[in-house]
Amino acid sequence: MQPTSIHDNVREHYAERARNAASCCGSNTLYDDRLLQDLPSDISSFSLGCGNPITTAALKPGETVLDLGSGGGLDCFLAAKAVGETGRVIGVDMTPDMLAKARGNAQRLGYPNVEFREGYLEALPVDDATVDVIISNCVINLSPDKPQVFREIARVLKPNGRVAVSDIVTNGELPEAVQQSMAAWGACVAGALTVQAYARGLLEAGLVDVRVQPKDTTDKWLAALPIGVPFSATITARKPRADEQPTGEMPAGVEFETVGALTIDGLDDLIGRVVDMDSIEGGYDLRLAGDVAEMRAKVAELQRAAGCCSPLKFVLVEAADGAHLRVTNLSASAFVSIDSLN
Numbered sequence: 001m002q003p004t005s006i007h008d009n010v011r012e013h014y015a016e017r018a019r020n021a022a023s024c025c026g027s028n029t030l031y032d033d034r035l036l037q038d039l040p041s042d043i044s045s046f047s048l049g050c051g052n053p054i055t056t057a058a059l060k061p062g063e064t065v066l067d068l069g070s071g072g073g074l075d076c077f078l079a080a081k082a083v084g085e086t087g088r089v090i091g092v093d094m095t096p097d098m099l100a101k102a103r104g105n106a107q108r109l110g111y112p113n114v115e116f117r118e119g120y121l122e123a124l125p126v127d128d129a130t131v132d133v134i135i136s137n138c139v140i141n142l143s144p145d146k147p148q149v150f151r152e153i154a155r156v157l158k159p160n161g162r163v164a165v166s167d168i169v170t171n172g173e174l175p176e177a178v179q180q181s182m183a184a185w186g187a188c189v190a191g192a193l194t195v196q197a198y199a200r201g202l203l204e205a206g207l208v209d210v211r212v213q214p215k216d217t218t219d220k221w222l223a224a225l226p227i228g229v230p231f232s233a234t235i236t237a238r239k240p241r242a243d244e245q246p247t248g249e250m251p252a253g254v255e256f257e258t259v260g261a262l263t264i265d266g267l268d269d270l271i272g273r274v275v276d277m278d279s280i281e282g283g284y285d286l287r288l289a290g291d292v293a294e295m296r297a298k299v300a301e302l303q304r305a306a307g308c309c310s311p312l313k314f315v316l317v318e319a320a321d322g323a324h325l326r327v328t329n330l331s332a333s334a335f336v337s338i339d340s341l342n
């Protein structure tokens with residue numbers, strides 16, 4: 001396979017992340033603490049993912065798992081525990097610095113059932129029909145040829161094998177300037193597919209039971225987003241059994257209103273769930289509907305609910321078309337300023 005300039009740029013971006021790992025990490029909030037408790041903190045905190053494909057995958061002892069874009073190896077180590085000594089886990093990554101880090105971690109942990117292979121998602125170094133479960137965490141969006149990645153997924157899965165992926169998707173086409181930005185590509189934004197394109201791509205590769213859902217399952221506030229913003233999603237699918245015909249049927253998609261607005265009720269809902277808002281991948285600009293003074297008080301309440309040390313910042317902005325709630329996640333790796341999206 002001939003790597004493209006996107007591969008080269010993305011590789012350089014993640015080589016840098018692997019080399020500077022020691023200074024990058026705080027605690028890992030993507031997973032339940034109980035999942036991580038047996039791992040050394042430098043391994044459990046080194047995640048560049050956007051979700052938790054391990055819980056979605058519901059792995060069983062004896063299964064063979066393939067992790068696409070395995071990075072420092074965290075999901076592989078969690079999968080290795082779940083499938084036990086009768087199962088095996090293969091991590092594939094194209095970045096030698098990441099592979100070195102993952103292999104070093106594996107050696108320290110002494111897991112006998114994990115291996116890391118150098119390779120591309122678009123040409124997986126894995127035999128046909130040998131994998132029970134494919135997992136991946138915030139990687140497929142980085143590929144310049146997603147239809148080929150989806151075909152490779154279908155090739156290496158066993159019949160009835162399943163897909164459990166966390167990835168960044170969008171609720172509409174990203175602005176052209178964002179799509180062309182290499183920095184935004186490396187940050188898991190520019191290459192993100194729309195929910196519908198993701199589902200269509202998996203179906204066209206011959207998979208069934210395709211679901212693409214926001215990680216945060218309540219879409220009350222997603223409905224108020226402007227079109228063309230990235231967010232974390234959980235993606236599941238299955239390869240048909242040998243005796244089963246793929247239907248090619250589009251799943252009931254996540255529908256977004258073109259112009260929605262958050263009401264006081266919606267703000268109350270956000271206050272109750274502010275701790276779950278880590279799926280925000282940068283900044284969102286939510287339109288508000290209602291009395292501005294009342295809204296301003298609610299926004300202040302929202303900031304208090306987040307707590308003083310939260311990376312989430314909530315500001316009420318009065319624009320020509322009315323009040324907006326501007327939400328910024330200062331710790332998000334995939335920050336896209338609202339101005340660049342407008």
Ligand SMILES: C[S@@+](CC[C@H](N)C(=O)[O-])C[C@H]1O[C@@H](n2cnc3c(N)ncnc32)[C@H](O)[C@@H]1O
Pocket residue numbers: 007010011014046047048049050068069070071072073074075092093094095098119120121122136137138139142143144188
């Ligand atoms: C955002 S990081 C995620 C790493 C890991 N899954 C995690 O959750 O920490 C993306 C990883 O995918 C790898 N990657 C990106 N595009 C790839 C491609 N086309 N083929 C193989 N690996 C790729 C990068 O080298 C990097 O290690």
